[in-house]
Amino acid sequence: METHDQDCQADATEEVKPSRKVKKRGRRIVIGLLLATALIAVIQHWAESTDHQFANMFTILILIAVSIQVVWNLHWIAVQKGKRWHVPLAGLLVAFITSMLFDFEGFSGELIPQIRFTLSKTPPSLQEIPASEQIPLLAEEGSNAESETNPSLDSTEEERRYALSDFPQFLGEQRNGVLSNRKFSIPKTTSEIETLWNIGIGKGWASFAVVQDRAITLEQRDNQEYLTCYRLNDGALLWKITHDSFHDDTFGGPGPRSTPTIHEDRVYAQGQDGTVWCVEWLTGKIIWQVELLKLANWTKEASEAAITWARSGSPLIVDGLCVLPFGGPAEKASSGRSLIALSLDEGKVQWTAGEDQISYASAMVLNLAGQRQIVSVNEKSITGHLIESGELLWSFDWFGQSNGGANCASVIAAGQNQFLIGKGYGGGSALVEVTRDESDSWIAEAVWTSSRVLKTKFTHACVDGSIAYAINNGHLEAVNIPEGLSNWKQSRRDRLGQGQLLLVDDVLIGQAESGEIVLVEADPNEYRELIRLPALTAKTWNIPSIAGRHLLVRNDREAYCFLLPAKED
Numbered sequence: 001m002e003t004h005d006q007d008c009q010a011d012a013t014e015e016v017k018p019s020r021k022v023k024k025r026g027r028r029i030v031i032g033l034l035l036a037t038a039l040i041a042v043i044q045h046w047a048e049s050t051d052h053q054f055a056n057m058f059t060i061l062i063l064i065a066v067s068i069q070v071v072w073n074l075h076w077i078a079v080q081k082g083k084r085w086h087v088p089l090a091g092l093l094v095a096f097i098t099s100m101l102f103d104f105e106g107f108s109g110e111l112i113p114q115i116r117f118t119l120s121k122t123p124p125s126l127q128e129i130p131a132s133e134q135i136p137l138l139a140e141e142g143s144n145a146e147s148e149t150n151p152s153l154d155s156t157e158e159e160r161r162y163a164l165s166d167f168p169q170f171l172g173e174q175r176n177g178v179l180s181n182r183k184f185s186i187p188k189t190t191s192e193i194e195t196l197w198n199i200g201i202g203k204g205w206a207s208f209a210v211v212q213d214r215a216i217t218l219e220q221r222d223n224q225e226y227l228t229c230y231r232l233n234d235g236a237l238l239w240k241i242t243h244d245s246f247h248d249d250t251f252g253g254p255g256p257r258s259t260p261t262i263h264e265d266r267v268y269a270q271g272q273d274g275t276v277w278c279v280e281w282l283t284g285k286i287i288w289q290v291e292l293l294k295l296a297n298w299t300k301e302a303s304e305a306a307i308t309w310a311r312s313g314s315p316l317i318v319d320g321l322c323v324l325p326f327g328g329p330a331e332k333a334s335s336g337r338s339l340i341a342l343s344l345d346e347g348k349v350q351w352t353a354g355e356d357q358i359s360y361a362s363a364m365v366l367n368l369a370g371q372r373q374i375v376s377v378n379e380k381s382i383t384g385h386l387i388e389s390g391e392l393l394w395s396f397d398w399f400g401q402s403n404g405g406a407n408c409a410s411v412i413a414a415g416q417n418q419f420l421i422g423k424g425y426g427g428g429s430a431l432v433e434v435t436r437d438e439s440d441s442w443i444a445e446a447v448w449t450s451s452r453v454l455k456t457k458f459t460h461a462c463v464d465g466s467i468a469y470a471i472n473n474g475h476l477e478a479v480n481i482p483e484g485l486s487n488w489k490q491s492r493r494d495r496l497g498q499g500q501l502l503l504v505d506d507v508l509i510g511q512a513e514s515g516e517i518v519l520v521e522a523d524p525n526e527y528r529e530l531i532r533l534p535a536l537t538a539k540t541w542n543i544p545s546i547a548g549r550h551l552l553v554r555n556d557r558e559a560y561c562f563l564l565p566a567k568e569d
Helices: 002-047 052-080 086-101 156-161 292-296 300-306 330-335
Strands: 102-107 113-117 194-200 209-211 214-221 224-231 237-244 261-263 266-270 275-280 286-291 316-318 321-325 339-343 349-353 364-368 371-377 381-385 392-397 418-422 429-436 442-450 462-464 467-472 475-480 485-489 500-504 507-511 517-521 529-533 545-547 550-554 558-563
Touching: 002 052, 052 086, 086 102, 209 261, 209 545, 214 266, 224 266, 224 275, 237 275, 261 316, 275 321, 286 292, 316 364, 381 442, 392 442, 418 467, 462 500, 467 485, 467 500
Parallel strands: none
Antiparallel strands: 102 113, 194 558, 209 214, 214 224, 224 237, 261 266, 266 275, 275 286, 316 321, 321 339, 339 349, 364 371, 371 381, 381 392, 418 429, 429 442, 462 467, 467 475, 475 485, 500 507, 507 517, 517 529, 545 550, 550 558
16 A cells, blocks of 8 residues: 555656746747847837837847747647647748748848748739830941920810939939929829829839830849830830840849939840940930940959849049949059049940059049049048049048948038038938048048938938938938037838938928838928828839839839829919
8 A cells, every 4th residue: 555655655756847847848939038038128129219220130040049949948838748749830831831822032121031921912014115116236327217295284184194313313303302493282182193104114223214205214024134115105125135144142132223314315224243334215226335343354153253233333424424333353453453544436445543442332423522533432442533534533431342231322512612421320420521632632521420410321412401301211301411410300100111202392202111201391390291102012222213203113023103283383
C-alpha cells in the first residue's frame, strides 16, 4: 500500500513539473510580446523627429526576433503535450497560404514591405502599336511629317486635347517644382474632376513631360526599356523607342528613373543604364543616341555596383548643351566624371567635369554671385561649373553614398546667391550661400544646417519667397528659410510618406507614396488640406505633372490623366 502511494506521488510530481514549465514558457511569450510592443512604440515615437526608414528597419528586426521567440516557445509547449509536429506543420501551412494569397513587391521608401493581395484589381493592360503603324527607329531624310499646331482653345473638346500650359521637363518649365500661374479652380468634390484616361504602363519611376497634346515618359516592359509618347486626351500610344536594358533591385524595383526633357521639336531622355536619346517630338524618330557607359569605359556591372539604384538624372538643356551626370571608374575622376555635356544637334561630347562620383540628383542652372552656372549634387559633394566649359568654380561637402545613404534631391534656388539642399537616410538639410571674396575666389558655405527640417529624400523643396514647402521625413512641412525653422508640419495621420510635391501658384499638389493626390493650401502659417483625390493604389515615387488643367500621375503599373475644373474668371 505504501509503495502504491509513493508511486502516485511520483506521478503527480512528474505531471506538475511539465505544467509549471509550460506556464513559464507561456509567460515568456507574453513578456516578449509586451517588451516588443513597448520597444516598437518608443521607436515609432522617435521616428517622428528622426527618420521613419530607420525606425521601420528596427521595428522589422524586433518583429522577426519576437516571432522567432514566440514560435520556439509554442513549439516547446507543443512537444511537452506530445504534439511535436503541430507547430512546424502549422508554420508550413501559413507560409503556403500566404504565398498563394499575397505577392511581395519590394519595400516602400520607408522600408515597409509592400504586399499585394493576388486577387486584387489588376491594372489595365499595356498598349502596343500595331506593326503596320510602327515608326522607323532611324530618322529618314526628307520626312514629310507635318507638325500639328495648337489651335485656339475655344471648345471643351479642344481643352481636353491640348494642355493650356506645358510641363516640358523634370519639375516643370522652370525646373524648380513651382508653377506660377494656376489655370484650374480648386475642386470642392471629386465629382468636379474628369478622368480622361487610366492606362496600364510599364515599370519605373519616370514622370511625364507634357507639351501641347503629347505626354512622354520612360517605362520598363519585360527586358526592354521604352521611351513612349501618349496622346493627352485619350492616352493612346502614338510612338515608342525600345532598347534592350533591364535593371532591378529589391529596394528600388525595376525600370527607368529619369524624366524626359522636351526642348523645341526634340525629346532628350536618359535610360537607366546611361543610354541617351535625342528623338523627334512629333514622330519619335531617333536623331542621335549615345551610350554613357561606353564613353566612360565602364562596365554595366561596375556601374550598378557603384550606383545601385540606376541612373536617374533628367537631361538639363542649357545654351545648346544636354547636361547629365556622367559617372565612371575611379581612374576616370581626374578627367571628369561628375557631369557630361553633349551637343544638342549631334550628341557630341563638349566637355566632362568634376571628380566626384555621381548621385541620383539632376543638374540645375542657378545664378550665384553674379554667375549663371550649372550646380551638380554628386555622391559626396555639391559643385558649381561654368556652362560653356564645365570648369569647376566651387565645391561644398555634402556626404552621401550612391550604393547606400544616397543623395537624391537636387539643389533649389532660395534667395540671392543661396540654395536649399536636403537628404533622407537620417541626413538633414542646409541653406548654402555662394559668394566671392576680395580676391575673386569662390566661397560656398552653409548659412545653417539642420537635422530636423527639410529632410527631403526623393523630392525637393518648393520655394515661395521666404517659405519652403517640402516633404520632411514623410511629412509635408512649411519652413521659414532664413531661420531654418518649421512653421507647421503635417500630422502623422495625414502624412504623404516618401511621395512628391509641386507648388502651383497658391496650391500645393502632393503625391502621396500610397497613390493619393492631396491638394493643400499654400499657407505658411497652418496646414489646410483642401481635397484628397483617390488615384493610384500602389507605391508611387513618380512626380506628378501639371499641364494647365491636365494632371498626370503614374507609378510602376498604371497612369491617370485628370482634367481639373476650369478656373473661374
